[in-house]
Amino acid sequence: MQKIAIVFGFAAVLAGCATASKDIPATYHSPLAYQSYDCTQLQMETERIRSRVAQLGGRLDEAASNDKKLAGVGAVLFWPALFALGGNKQQEAEYATLKGQHDAIEQAQIAKKCGVATPAVSTTS
Template identity: 55%
Template structure:
């Protein structure tokens, strides 16, 4: 039993990490000082699109690694050698998260998208008619 627990601990450290568990790397917002608001919005969209693709791949790999660990622990232990191998992608994803945070900070510093607009008037709640007020539903024989 101790051997199985030790094996599981070793294997778990080599598994791919889910995107939600990857911390953002620090990226200075100063690199975006020359960007205007439109460029910042475009850069944020570019980063989000790339990060979403990479997150999907990382999450899929993490799920696959969990399945491989389960199978290898019971049936075929050499399958353990096929887990992990995503450290470069994880580092890239952390960098992208950091870049996105830096773009957001630059956007706030430049006051982009913070125009004040008049608040919309409050809408009145819509009354739902009571069952007695609803029109009668025709019988099935009446509709044909």
């Protein structure tokens, strides 16, 4: 019975780990929010979002990697260290929002026939 409790406890702690950027889905944003933008403004907004996504994605991926390492060490050597796991949910929410905004801008560019192909926001680092 004790082994089952340990397994469930360990699984619960791991569920609180930081999420890698590639595993964070985009939140929906309407392209109508960018209806008043011209093609130049849409491109500038895309670049701003890409810069922030790269910065935030690196932090999230590093936190996820560190949590996995800490979980392995904590499970074997020092189980109270498992309580230090957990990502920054605010950063994860911001990342999902940025991905959604990028998708909306891309749709607005297509609707306006801007002719600028903008690669999707990278979900891997």
